[in-house]
Amino acid sequence: MSDRADVTVIGAGVVGLAIAARLASKNRQIYVLEKNDTFGQETSSRNSEVIHSGIYYPANSLKAKTCVEGNSMMYQLCKEYGVEHGNLTKLVVATCDEEIAQIEELLEKGRVNGTPGLQIISKKEIAAMEPNIEAVAALHCPTTGVVDTHGLMQCLIAIATRNDAHIAYRSEVTEINKDGDGYEVIVNNDGEPFALKTRVVINCGGLHSDKVSACAGIDIAKAGYGLHYCKGEYFSVGNGKNKLVSRLIYPVPPAKTTGLGVHVTMTLDGRMRLGPSVEYVDTVEYSVDVGKKQMFYDSAKTFLPFVDYDDLEPEMAGMRPKLQGPGQEYRDFVIKDEADIGLPGLINLIGIESPGLTASPAIAKYVENLVSPYL
Ligand SMILES: Cc1cc2nc3c(=O)[nH]c(=O)nc-3n(C[C@H](O)[C@H](O)[C@H](O)COP(=O)(O)OP(=O)(O)OC[C@H]3O[C@@H](n4cnc5c(N)ncnc54)[C@H](O)[C@@H]3O)c2cc1C
Known part of the structure; x- marks a missing residue:
């Protein structure tokens, strides 16, 4: 050296x-x-290995700009060098009429950030794309995908x-x-x-x-x-249920939390997982609390009616390095x-x-x- x-x-x-x-x-x-x-x-x-589309971040923020630009650079890099990836696309689902305003807000935010191809789709269109999920409307994000990190x-x-x-x-x-x-x-x-x-x-x-x-x-x-540690835990969904959706499915982001809501991601080998949760902690450690299974099940059940409690198994955890502490801006x-x-x-x-x-x-x-x- x-x-x-x-x-x-x-x-x-x-x-x-x-x-x-x-x-x-x-x-x-x-x-x-x-x-x-x-x-x-x-x-x-x-992490979830998701190539995000850029719909969640405030206009002109570094997160918004680097996410939207990074999305297309990531696909280009993966294609050029043969890195395994999949442009699976994503639905952010409204499970009741009151949530439609929230997906419309995300659509607007995404458009301002320059996310291409966003579209609100109807219950009928959702049924054609993902017959096993429950939603009254959804925001379709065609540039979302998954990469082998x-x-x-x-x-x-x-x-x-x-x-x-x-x-x-x-x-x-x-x-x-x-x-x-x-x-x-x-x-x-x-x-x-x-x-x-x-x-x-x-x-x-x-x-x-x-x-x-x-x-x-x-x-x-x-x-x-000063950084705050914010843990995210995942549960896998087994018993063959992974075959029942083909896209990433997210609920509308819950108000006043720092995560995107317990959502469904797919790995490139077709495994399905729920997560990540959001919990501020004092130390970095990666255990998964089995006691959270009910919370994961309840969150998923609202839009994934086919999920049974016994399908869930603790999978893994990650740690977010967050500048904002609990309840902060x-x-x-x-x-x-x-x-x-x-x-x-x-x-x-x-x-x-x-x-x-x-x-x-x-x-x-x-x-x-x-x-x-x-x-
Ligand atoms: C639960 C979870 C889900 C996520 N999902 C996604 C997602 O789906 N899509 C997405 O885009 N992003 C996602 N992220 C964010 C993404 O994973 C991170 O932004 C990214 O991995 C950060 O990479 P990094 O290189 O900055 O940090 P790290 O991967 O943590 O690397 C930092 C490195 O610095 C080294 N280091 C630290 N101190 C020293 C030192 N003193 N000397 C030498 N080396 C040192 C560490 O050992 C470490 O290897 C997620 C994050 C979490 C926690």
Whole structure:
């Protein structure tokens, strides 16, 4: 490992890897430093793998812009490099007349955000598409799909390393010190301290990105970077019921929560799952509480009449790195060059929750614009 880099990316999740793949070039030294034994061991491997269409986010927010742009970039990338994916499409269902106004609101939001092809469809059209679900109307999102996240990350690594980027595992960043024009990054490399001098540092530390920014001396409380952990649990639906729907089916998002409602996602191998739930927690751990089975069943039953209680089995959990705490105002992604606080070329990415997977190629493009003056 050399002790000099042009760009150091902290974190080998989908976002750090997308950035490394975008910035890598033969005449540039790029390091990706990852504390775990391999890539994608945290949020990037514990999510719904949905390529979102961009209907949920406030107009002009980074979430809206990077999701809509990332959606089409993601399909393009998957096609170009043979990453497994499926454009399954999605229905957001209104189960009673009162919910129709909510899907109309989502339609409007999506149109403002530039989501293509959205359409409200009738009960009859729903019956033709998905005969086994119950709804009075639905918002059809034709650009929603599913991607093999592991395959995507492998592909990003291949692009980055083919262009001479290096990925160092078991390499935890513990300090970031300003050093002339750039930074000295102190790394715990498999138990041994190591110093890497770099022009640019890009913090893609996911659940730990607030602490990584504190390693550079940033007061995270003052900057508003403190993260809250928000757990999402999933239950799988067995007994052959997975064959009864072919699209992703979402309820209207419940008022005053930070999730999209317990919904149905399909994996690329045809498994059906319900989730994720929304629960703020104090520590990162990934157990699934079997006691939540009744809540999952009750939520699903309103639009999936064929689901029986005994079809549900606990599956897995993920953890959202959220900037907003319980009951607080909506927060957008933070993607920022910290030049205004005397740390030029330190790029922080904080609160990269959903739709971070979808948005990852567009986030990489956005970050490329931020770092280009330094390279
Ligand atoms: C339940 C759930 C469902 C979701 N569903 C979807 C979905 O369907 N579609 C979608 O678009 N998005 C979804 N998301 C969001 C998406 O998964 C995330 O936005 C995305 O995976 C974030 O990637 P990341 O690279 O920022 O973070 P991560 O994957 O968490 O990677 C961060 C990496 O940084 C490393 N790291 C941290 N600190 C250090 C350090 N000091 N030194 C070295 N390395 C360090 C970590 O070990 C980790 O590997 C979901 C999220 C959750 C939790």
